[in-house]
Amino acid sequence: MLKEYDFSKFENPYSDFKRKELGERLARAQRLVQNVDIPVLIIVDGWESSGKGYVIKDLVRELNPKTYKVSVFERPTEEEEARPFLWRFWEKTPQKGSMAIFDRSFYFKLLNDPTIQDDELEKNIQDISSIEKQLLDDNAIIIKFFLHQTEKTQQKRIDELQKDEYRSFMISERDEDQYKNYDTYLKHFDEILKKSDFTFSKWHILSTEDLKAASEKALGTTIDLIHEGIDRIMGMKNGGVQRFYRETIPSEKPLQDVDLNLHLSDKEYEKQKDELQLEAQRLAFKLYTIGIPTVLVFEGVDAAGKGGAIERLTRQMDPRGYEVITTSAPSDYEAQHHYLWRFYRNFPKKGDIKIFDRSWYGRVMVERVEQFATVEEWERAYEEINQMEQHLHNFGTLVLKFFLYIDKDEQLERFKDRQEEADKIYKITEEDWRNREKWDDYIEAMDEMLVRTDTSEAPWVIVEAQDKKYARIKVLKEFIYHAKKALKQV
Template sequence: MFETAELGRSISKKEFEAEVQDLRTELLGIQQDLRQCDFPVVIVMAGVDGAGKGTTVNSLNEWMDSRWIDNNAYVRHSDEESERPPYWRYWRDLPPKGKLGIFLSSWYSSPLLDNVYGTITKAEYDEKLDRIKAFEKTLADDGALILKFWMHLGKDEQKKRLKKLEKDELQSWRVNESDWNHWRLYDQFIDSAERLIMRTSKGHAPWSIVEGVDPRYASLTVAKQIRDAIVRHIELRKTQKEALAQLKAKQASEPEVDAGKANKDAPVEPLPYPTVLSSLDMSQKAEKAAYKTELKALQGRLNMLSRKASERGVSTVLVFEGSDAAGKGGNIRRITTALDARSYKVLPFAAPNDDERAHHYLWRFWRHMSRAGRMTIFDRSWYGRVLVERCEGFAREDEWRRAYGEIVDFEDQIVDHGTVLLKFWIHIDPDEQLARFKAREVTPWKQWKLTDEDWRNREKWALYEEAVNDLVEKTSTSNAPWTLVEGNDKKFARLKVLRSVCDALEARLAKK
């Protein structure tokens, strides 16, 4: 691969200055156009030590408006980062729509170095590269423009570059023993880099190999490719939006069901086939006296386990989903009552705000992954993409269908990091929901919980049940299985949830 690249290309200072003048104007104009667009630009800079990655990034920031560029460079994980899944710091730093994000020493660095130094097997290397492919595809499917540049130098040229930097009093700090170690391992680096590029250069996230002998040539080449790619992507997104607008116009011309005030007396139509929810035994109950005794015992057990988890740095993520009025809040309160208020956080999620809409839908959940030893409770979660957004038409079919794989990958990363992940679907049947709605109507401190939207959602019971059946089938994995909770009896549901949390924590702590 690198042997076939044209090496030694350069450009004179006069040619460089002549080209830069027009290029800067073009880049600034394109950057302003980008600010109005519905996609971010993710630029990955990688390559041989001394090949000019930093110099090129500095040029990009000089030629464009740096206020609309997010520059990100990574070294060893900080304590804050190491206590979370590895990709947390990359998700945290992703640029919003309309901006560029430049990543130095990005998600490629650790796998590459681990493979060069032999700390992972070839199979493990490929597995890490596959995770990168999934990450980049997730971003690209959401519209992101991903550009990746490998800045290359031959072995002899790299040696010359390092020696030249060492002799420069102002730049000698750039070279350390690690750079020379990498030079000695040049052949291993090139072998690993070729495998990395071949496995991860895809149409939605291609690699460009840029000769780095001449810094002027390298900077111009990268800047031109960025300019051209953004122009093409703007046109592509424009075409896609026009096609989508035509589809929506066609759908709008079709007869609509009256979306006015909900019919509270409308019967719930069951699905004509069995689902994971219809198979649940909803008659299960807990006797009042036994409930009080077991509740105290489970809360005491949870308190002790959560303290041990905190001491040992074991994090816990609890996800609560369920029908309206199913009792998610009541279950969460029975958990938090047993915990030290400093050790947990409850995060309720509704419609995304403007900042959240400017990012991939998983971004707002990634950024809430807690530090080691804490419990994070999600009252509704990333499953909104395949539930409410699917059923209410807020997400296109291609968006919610690919979300199953994105969610499984997200949860695998959480569990692989050592976090305890539990997902609860609290289920009640239509009759029980109606009874609870009626009770909320006449209970002053509960009336705020009941809205017309709840009644309208009830009319779509079959649609939601079908969506729940699909999400359980597609996202209940060995790493992150769903716990379906029979919720007609609140006491039974609370005990089952508490028991499940305690059992999972106990099993996880036994492995620590």
């Protein structure tokens, strides 16, 4: 790509238009995007001192400031370093109908480290591929520009900036390092662009030897790609394109094999509980000390006892080191983003524990059964969730998922108990009764979820919860086992 790039053959099919006219056309395209509720992500990456600011300024010059946001990504802060690689980028992805422009992007770390090892490079490329594909599948338009320049032009621009007392601060060590090692970075950039030139999100290389021409081409290309994206997305929404094929439904039904006769006596429960809670506390402190982030997911049948299990698990833990995230229906603002967006915002930094009382798995359970998501949307969610959890694992996160199961008769008894006890009546809602009427549909969805998202990196633990005491002890034991295993791997 870059190594074969011929600067002398740079073509600008938009040279007949003035930049102001192109800017006004882009503003009209953005209004159209707003009307049809489509998010647009524009990535402007490239060499240091290659004119990213110049190009971005022209891209937004005629836009309504309320319709776009520019995010500048430099080296991650200490807070960002303590989070998974993609955390800070998910936060800035565009909501429906708006435009996000990234000055540098998820490629920043890769582009600026020519010594990065192949295995780490491949993991990061896979993570980037997943976020771009997930946004695209959620009907986003993604446009990627790489600003290219010759070694001579880079030197000239660095010299000009250094002589300008008002702009000399813009020169960083990266500018100097790239210039001094131009050939090394050229080879490195070329490799990354080739690996990340995905069929669903291609790179557009812009020569910035002539910044005005580069800006015109960026404007024109953005306008064209926005219109192409709108046609693609609206065609799919209107049934003009068939792109979904339901995978073979797994035949395994793990919930059929759950032994719900397992139980503990009060005496045995009290004998084990205190010691296990203290051990869980000690391990939580070790995870914090070493800096291992932990994600614990609790899902299950309604009234299976998730809250009680979480309460017993955390009883002796320092509350400053963990947080319970209770997941309900997304707010109007959250619904304007990709469904995983709100969960990324709550992922733990190094050493912290985040406990999700219900989670992203609502996509393949409630949203599937109640038809809040299309078949295509929840079908592709299995892969999206696996990719997200793989990303957490790559960062060193302990990911452990508990599924609490009771049978239909036990659920009915617990529902009745909640209705009769004043301090528990808040736990039972009309929605619980409606969900119960679809018991078989939910069990089918749960079985498929357990089969398709049980991975070595993020395993499911099915908890026999007919007896609450047994379930609480099993959750404690499983946390202790997996925490010790994670600590041994450090």
